[in-house]
Amino acid sequence: MTTEQATTPRTRYPRAQCEVSVALCTLNGSQWIEELLQSIAAQELLPDEIVIQDDCSEDDTVELIEKFADQAPFAIRLEVNQFRLGSTANFATALARCHGRFIALADQDDVWYPIKLRRLIDELELDPTVTMVFSDADLIGPDGQDLGQRLWDARLIGRTLRKRAVVPEELFARRALTTGCTMAVRRRAVAASLPFPEALENEAAPMRHDRWLSLVAASVGTVRALPESLLGFRVHPDQETGVLVGAQLTHALGRAASAVFIAPVGQSNESHLARANQLEAAAERANEMGDFEEALTLEAIAAHHRSRVQTSGSVLDRLRSIAEGVRVGAYGWDRLGMVAVAGDTVRSVRPGRGAQSEPAVHSAPALQGEPAPENQIEGS
Amino acid sequence: MLRKMKVMMVTDSLQVGGAEQVAVDIANSLDRDTHQVYFCATRTDGLLRSSLKSDVEIMVLERSATWDLLKLLAFGKYVRSEGIDVLHSHGRGTMRFIALCKALGIIQAQHVFHDHFGRLHLDRSAGPGMKVPLHHGVDAYIGVESRLCRWAIDTVGLPEAKVSLVRSGVDLERFSTAPAINLRDEFDLGEGNLVLLMVANFRPQKDHPTLFRAIAELAPAQQESIRLVVCGSTTADPAYFQGCMAMLERLKIDHLVRTIGVRNDAPSLMAGADAGVFSSKNESGPLVILEYKASRLPVVATETGEIAHAVKDEGVGILTEPRDYLALADGLAALLNMTAEERAAMGERGRQLVIEEFEQQVVVRQVEAIYDHLLGLSSQSSDSGKSNLANG
Numbered sequence: 190m191t192t193e194q195a196t197t198p199r200t201r202y203p204r205a206q207c208e209v210s211v212a213l214c215t216l217n218g219s220q221w222i223e224e225l226l227q228s229i230a231a232q233e234l235l236p237d238e239i240v241i242q243d244d245c246s247e248d249d250t251v252e253l254i255e256k257f258a259d260q261a262p263f264a265i266r267l268e269v270n271q272f273r274l275g276s277t278a279n280f281a282t283a284l285a286r287c288h289g290r291f292i293a294l295a296d297q298d299d300v301w302y303p304i305k306l307r308r309l310i311d312e313l314e315l316d317p318t319v320t321m322v323f324s325d326a327d328l329i330g331p332d333g334q335d336l337g338q339r340l341w342d343a344r345l346i347g348r349t350l351r352k353r354a355v356v357p358e359e360l361f362a363r364r365a366l367t368t369g370c371t372m373a374v375r376r377r378a379v380a381a382s383l384p385f386p387e388a389l390e391n392e393a394a395p396m397r398h399d400r401w402l403s404l405v406a407a408s409v410g411t412v413r414a415l416p417e418s419l420l421g422f423r424v425h426p427d428q429e430t431g432v433l434v435g436a437q438l439t440h441a442l443g444r445a446a447s448a449v450f451i452a453p454v455g456q457s458n459e460s461h462l463a464r465a466n467q468l469e470a471a472a473e474r475a476n477e478m479g480d481f482e483e484a485l486t487l488e489a490i491a492a493h494h495r496s497r498v499q500t501s502g503s504v505l506d507r508l509r510s511i512a513e514g515v516r517v518g519a520y521g522w523d524r525l526g527m528v529a530v531a532g533d534t535v536r537s538v539r540p541g542r543g544a545q546s547e548p549a550v551h552s553a554p555a556l557q558g559e560p561a562p563e564n565q566i567e568g569s
Numbered sequence: 570m571l572r573k574m575k576v577m578m579v580t581d582s583l584q585v586g587g588a589e590q591v592a593v594d595i596a597n598s599l600d601r602d603t604h605q606v607y608f609c610a611t612r613t614d615g616l617l618r619s620s621l622k623s624d625v626e627i628m629v630l631e632r633s634a635t636w637d638l639l640k641l642l643a644f645g646k647y648v649r650s651e652g653i654d655v656l657h658s659h660g661r662g663t664m665r666f667i668a669l670c671k672a673l674g675i676i677q678a679q680h681v682f683h684d685h686f687g688r689l690h691l692d693r694s695a696g697p698g699m700k701v702p703l704h705h706g707v708d709a710y711i712g713v714e715s716r717l718c719r720w721a722i723d724t725v726g727l728p729e730a731k732v733s734l735v736r737s738g739v740d741l742e743r744f745s746t747a748p749a750i751n752l753r754d755e756f757d758l759g760e761g762n763l764v765l766l767m768v769a770n771f772r773p774q775k776d777h778p779t780l781f782r783a784i785a786e787l788a789p790a791q792q793e794s795i796r797l798v799v800c801g802s803t804t805a806d807p808a809y810f811q812g813c814m815a816m817l818e819r820l821k822i823d824h825l826v827r828t829i830g831v832r833n834d835a836p837s838l839m840a841g842a843d844a845g846v847f848s849s850k851n852e853s854g855p856l857v858i859l860e861y862k863a864s865r866l867p868v869v870a871t872e873t874g875e876i877a878h879a880v881k882d883e884g885v886g887i888l889t890e891p892r893d894y895l896a897l898a899d900g901l902a903a904l905l906n907m908t909a910e911e912r913a914a915m916g917e918r919g920r921q922l923v924i925e926e927f928e929q930q931v932v933v934r935q936v937e938a939i940y941d942h943l944l945g946l947s948s949q950s951s952d953s954g955k956s957n958l959a960n961g
Contacts, residue, residue, distance in 0.1 A: 204895055317873075317890045318850050354694070377893060410892065479778020481812035 202285070202380035207237035209310060210289030214279045215241060218297030219248040221423065224333075226257045228300045228420075234307035236293070238264040242283035245273045250297075280369065280398035281385040290376050294369040294399070298423040299326075300333065305419040309373035312413060320378035320410030321403060323371045325350075326422035333421065340368060340422050349523070350414040358407035358475075358483050361400065362468055362490045363521050369399035370420065378406040381474045388466040393459035396467045404468075408475035408483040457536060458498045465494040493519040497533060507537035574940060575651060577607035577678075579658040579667060583629070584615030585802065585831050586770065587737075587856045588659045588685040591713075594740045595657070597622045598933040607653060609644070611663055616833040620743075626651075635662060636669065645675030655940050657681045661699070668706020679943040681936075683711045683735075684721070687774060687853045687874075695724045703727060709939050711735045714853045714875035733939055736875050737856045738932030739923055744863040747836030755841075756827045758796040763905065766842035766866070768835050768857050769849065770801035771810040771828075778816055779871070779894045780848035785820040786898035791905050792825060797846070800838055802831040839864035844904055844912065849873055850891045858886070859927050862919030867912040869900040876927070885919035 211229060215222060229239065239261075243251055251269060258265035266286065274282065284292065291310050295301075305324070312322040325347075326340040341347035346366050350356065360366060382405040389396045396404075406412050468491035475484035496510055496519075511533050520526035576599060578592040596606050597620075607626040614629045621627060628647065632640035648656065648670075656678045658664045664682045671680060682703070695703075703710065703725050710732045712718035718734045721727045752764050769775035777799065784792060803810045817823040832838060839845065845861030845868045852874035859876055861868045868886030870877060881888050887903055889896035904912070940946075 318892060476812070479776065479782070479812065479816060480773075481809055482773055485808065 202376075202383055203288075205290040205376050206288040208290050209234070209236040209306065210287035210292045211236045211239040211295050211306075212280065212283040212287050212292055213239055213241045213295040213297065214244060214276065214283055215246060215250050215254070215297045216244040216273075216276075216279075217246045217248045217250060217427075219246070219250045219253055220427075221298035222250055222253050223257065224300055225295065225297055226254070226261070228302075229295070229306075230262055231303050232301065232306045233303050234310060236263050236289070236306060238266055238288060239295075240283050240286045240288075241265065241267045242279050242286070243267065243269045244275070244279045245270055275390075277385065277389055277395070277398045277401075281383065284379050284398075285383055287376075287379070291373055292376065292379055293373040294402075296370040298425065299370050300329065300421040300423070302419050302421070306373070308415065308417065308419055312415065313373060313375055316411070318411050319413055320375045321367075321406035321412040322373050322415060323367045323403075323412070324415040324417050324419040326368070326371055326420045327418045329421040329423050331423065331425040333423075335421075336424065339418060340371070341416075344368075351416050354413060356403075356407060356412045356414050358404060358471075359486055359490065359521075361404040361407050361412075362471075362487055364525060365397070365400040365403075366414075367399050367403040368422070369397075369402070370422065372399065372402070374402060374406055375410065378402070378409055381405050381409045381478055386467070386470040388463065388470050391459075391463035391466070393456065394461075394463040394467075396464075401467070401471070404471045404487075405474050408471055408487060409478040409480050461494040461497045465491040468494070490519070504537055508534065511537060573603055573605040574655065574944065574946075575605045575607065575653045576655045576657060576940065577609055577648070577651075577653045579609045579611060579656055579663050581611055581660050581663050582613040582615050583608075583610045583617040583627075584613065585617060585833065585835075587852075587854050588683075589615070589617055590856055591683070591685065591737050591854075592657070592659045593617050593620050594738065594929050595933055595936055596625050598740060598929045600933075600937060604937070607651065611640070611644070611666055616831065619833055632666070635665065641666070641670060641673075641675065645670050645673075648676045648678055653678045654944060655679045655681060657683060657936075659683045659685060661686060664707065665698075665702050668702030671706045672702075679708045679940075680706060681709045681711060681939060681943070682707045683713070684717050685713050685853050686717060687851055689716055689720060689851075689853070695720070700725055707731075708943055709733065711936070711939065712853075713737050717853060733935070735932060735935045735939075736927065737854045737859065738927045738929040739856065739859040739863045740929040741863055741924065744836045744839070744860065747834070747840050747864075749840035750834070750837045752798055752838065752841040753796075756796075756798060756829065758798075758827070762794055762796045764841070764843045765795055765797045765846045765869075765901075766800065766838055766844070766861075767797065767846045767848070768800045768838070768860070769847065770805045770831070771799075771803050771813060772806050773809050774849060774851060775801070776848045776850040776871075776892065777813045779850070779892055779897060780846060781813070781816055781820055781822065781826070782894035783848070783897035783901055784822050784825060786895060787902060787905075791902060792822065794905060795825065795901075797826045798838070798842065799826060799828045800830070800832050800835060803828060835860065836864065839866060842866060844869065846901070847871065848891075848897060852877070859923055862886070862916075862923045862927075865913075865916035865920045867904060867907070867915040868919065869897070869904050871897065883918070883922055885915060885922050 241254055254267055291313050293306060293309060309322045313319055328336040328338045328340060328343055330336055341350055382402050385401060389401055403412060468487045472484040472487035493514060514520055515530055520530050578596045580589050580592045596608050599606055608621055609628045609630060611630045611632050618627060630640050630644055656667050658667050667680050670676045710721050710727055712721060712734055713736060715734055718732050721732045722729055752758060753760060758764060817826055839861060845866040847857055847870035849855055849871055854876055855874045858868060858870055862885060870886060870888055871891040872881055872888040873891045877888055887900040889900045
């Protein structure tokens with residue numbers, strides 16, 4: 190099942206009217222927003238516009254933006270939502286309003302290094318088949334001090350990304366690897382991603398805007414990972430999306446790993462169905478753009494998620510299905526894939542066990558779905 | 570009197586394709602006073618056999634796998650018995666095959682590798698499977714674009730003296746003598762329409778969907794004023810071809826497009842077309858743009874590859890960003906808005922540019938210089954290639 194029909198044309202995304210847009214979503218960000226905007230104003234390559242979508246801030250975020258707009262060296266196009274949309278839908282709205290040939294995403298609490306935009310845009314200019322570029326970042330504390338750690342390492346994706354100049358759609362289908370504020374996207378990839386399908390907001394396994402954008406960008410073009418740190422990524426208690434560090438991370442990983450094995454079957458099934466719907470929606474977009482091979486890859490991974498839904502059949506049937514998935518490489522060959530195999534095996538043998546421990550699972554980030562905060566350990 | 574230098578072009582197949590066409594053109598245009606020419610397709614025969622001059626010795630090896638030992642030995646035996654001096658391979662698989670022959674001591678001939686790799690944007694890496702044969706089994710590296718040459722030097726680590734840039738050329742004679750096919754009659758296109766021709770096998774790299782979407786973007790009256798003939802293999806990637814056909818239906822432009830499969834009379838098709846189009850997402854050449862120009866066709870194409878970059882400011886075609894169907898639609902609309910005289914003038918400028926810069930004889934002299942240098946017949950390396958590389 191797909192969320193869209195190929196015969197239903199999507200609303201046309203208008204042609205580019207300028208070179209570089211920055212899409213920024215805000216929500217109660219008065220503590221950090223000025224520093225971010227100043228860092229964008231200090232870019233070696235200035236954007237033509239910042240498109241800001243405020244999601245009903247209750248502090249003075251909007252006033253601070255308006256004050257900045259008076260002396261900004263580029264256009265500030267602020268819009269305040271009438272009701273709260275949530276992060277993913279808010280970014281969809283902001284992206285739809287962007288005029289740029291290239292669109293960089295921003296989070297309200299970060300600090301961009303002066304070279305950030307130029308570096309990302311240069312990489313996009315270099316090769317017109319590249320649809321997205323994203324970088325690493327330095328983690329900084331609430332007061333801006335360097336925490337001595339890189340974002341990719343904190344999200345346990347450094348090894349995966351540093352050995353690849355190009356990140357294929359298959360990897361994005363299996364795992365969230367990008368953080369919106371590190372990326373710049375070519376307009377036609379944004380056009381292919383809009384409107385965001387409803388399937389993204391499924392509570393069982395929500396897919397955030399940055400992973401969706403990456404998935405579509407990789408399906409309709411090439412995504413490059415730059416192992417350079419181009420911004421300070423602020424880690425603080427109030428952030429909606431972020432990373433865990435130190436003991437928090439260790440604890441969350443432990444909970445996530447155990448959730449793989451004890452998650453109730455119903456919850457796991459919902460996650461797989463949600464993910465399958467999302468991947469099929471991405472496959473639809475790829476098909477529409479003529480990227481048939483990439484669409485087939487995504488459809489195959491979606492089909493594997495559906496095959497992991499345990500509805501009936503004997504234990505032997507389920508184990509056979511898992512073995513077949515391993516044989517054809519459907520789980521992938523990385524550690525997360527192996528954990529998923531182990532989790533599926535445990536649930537196949539003891540499908541009812543998890544239902545007894547449901548409350549504990551709900552508070553834990555799950556490898557099968559998207560945890561909050563951030564999707565740093567989210568898996569297949 | 571010195572004996573002629575024996576040169577063998579080696580490709581995967583003789584089926585129609587850009588790299589294969591370059592190999593055939595070089596084989597046909599090497600100086601016959603000083604060269605005896607052989608051609609080996611290591612896997613399959615194909616339509617290009619009929620394009621080779623009658624004095625070219627042809628062998629088809631029919632190897633079934635990359636490391637087909639029996640065929641390897643048979644190939645080595647033939648090369649030794651004929652006393653081949655230079656093996657000129659096209660394509661990375663073929664290069665590895667010959668490099669292995671050299672590594673095993675089966676052959677001692679000089680090995681020139683002609684790299685046409687068109688996916689450098691996706692794969693800039695050079696693992697042991699690439700570095701080892703290039704370092705130990707290749708005596709000279711020819712890149713058809715400067716990016717490839719830079720990759721060979723910077724990533725593979727080949728010495729600059731081994732690396733030459735030789736842009737693809739076109740054998741004008743093929744296009745001067747080809748009789749025009751009346752495409753309107755042959756493919757039932759109706760009168761009064763502008764006939765666009767795209768010569769490209771149905772492979773994802775050629776990105777037919779971007780062209781189809783561009784046509785779908787045109788105003789209805791403009792759409793109805795064109796017909797598109799697509800010439801190229803429909804069996805190279807069946808799933809891609811089927812996807813393209815489904816897309817044509819979905820976009821409701823299937824009545825504007827004729828797919829005619831692979832042909833060996835592309836020059837005659839071009840002579841009968843009104844304009845050449847090309848929507849590839851990534852190319853190292855692409856040779857077909859030169860062929861359009863040699864046929865005096867005005868061109869609308871995506872700007873990809875050495876040739877497109879070289880001609881973009883020459884006013885001989887309309888070039889747009891690859892994969893951008895809106896830009897390509899603008900390009901098509903601009904072509905439709907030109908008068909017949911303006912289109913003819915664009916085609917004529919293109920032909921003149923090919924004569925001046927891309928004529929096959931210019932290219933083949935560079936290649937001959939590389940052979941001479943390898944065999945110690947000349948003290949100078951391919952100076953033209955080096956200077957091009959430095960400029961590129």
